[in-house]
Amino acid sequence: MVLGARQHALRVIVVDDGSRDKTAELAKLAGAQVLVHPQNLGKGAALKTGFQAAKDSDIIITMDSDGQHEADEIPRLLEPLLKGDADVVNGSRYLNGNGDHETPAYRRVGQNVLDTATNISGKINVTDSQSGFRAFAGHTIPLFRFHSHDYTIESEMLIEAAKAGLRIVEVEISATYGEETHHKKNPISHGVSVLVRILQDMEFNRPLYYFTFPGLILVFVGMILGLKFFGEYLGGQMTTLLPTTLAALITILGTFMAFTGLILHSVSRMIWRVMGK
Structure with a gap:
């Protein structure tokens, strides 16, 4: 070599x-x-x-x-x-x-x-x-x-x-x-x-990729599961609201992650703007 x-x-x-x-x-x-x-x-x-x-x-x-x-x-x-x-x-x-x-x-x-x-x-x-x-x-x-x-x-x-x-x-x-x-x-x-x-x-x-996009996926999944589980509860197919509650928590977590990514993205852009990048 x-x-x-x-x-x-x-x-x-x-x-x-x-x-x-x-x-x-x-x-x-x-x-x-x-x-x-x-x-x-x-x-x-x-x-x-x-x-x-x-x-x-x-x-x-x-x-x-x-x-x-x-x-x-x-x-x-x-x-x-x-x-x-x-x-x-x-x-x-x-x-x-x-x-x-x-x-x-x-x-x-x-x-x-x-x-x-x-x-x-x-x-x-x-x-x-x-x-x-x-x-x-x-x-x-x-x-x-x-x-x-x-x-x-x-x-x-x-x-x-x-x-x-x-x-x-x-x-x-x-x-x-x-x-x-x-x-x-x-x-x-x-x-x-x-x-x-x-x-x-x-x-x-890249906070949008790290937080926001996964967060939006969790929001979507949580809402779909929540509607499904709540519908089954109203129809008598399910006797507990626990699955619906868990789906709601997933939705909340996803929302938190999505907004965290947006905030970090805005902060990052401000820092780069101040640095003249």
Whole structure:
């Protein structure tokens, strides 16, 4: 990976995130600048370290080091930046649906869920929100806060880029899958943790999606059930009003959620207006 990247970059940085093998030694021998975390801190922390070290660069390329990405495709990501057509370039394995058949089915299902959640939260339209192969113009570096220390950083960076008004362009990349045997984190727990974090961000970024729409669904369901149960009570088919009462409580909860979303949405718009966004 280092030797391939050196063919296209002036400087290659490897962040050794607390590994117990020969990563640091071999990367140095290959000509990389190696930054070492004494203990494993997570991908988000590794990216933060790398970005800090490369903060004076005109362009930063990020790549996973498991051999999944092809260094020869770096020029493909650089092109939109060099032409001035983008601020962030996202390498997509699934642009035009070309990589769907190469990804294990269970992973693709989970990635589709994460893509949808990321797109809703960031008001963007990307086909590969979990890609680690990306290019960033130098002026974008200060905009990223790196709050996430784990793999949720991929979605966080896209959402932050969108909120900052950056131009995000996707280019097609290939991918070689060999991580199934050595990936440290269970893909299901990984996907769930990323989704939970995106939903937490959505609570503040998209309150209409997080509160109002689910609330309206609850109002609708509660009213339908309430009318049904009350009709059955009046018709003598039911001897208690308990189901009707529960349906009424669902309606009230839904109403509360819907208004909460509207209020938070208004507050959010006021904040962004004050900030000049």
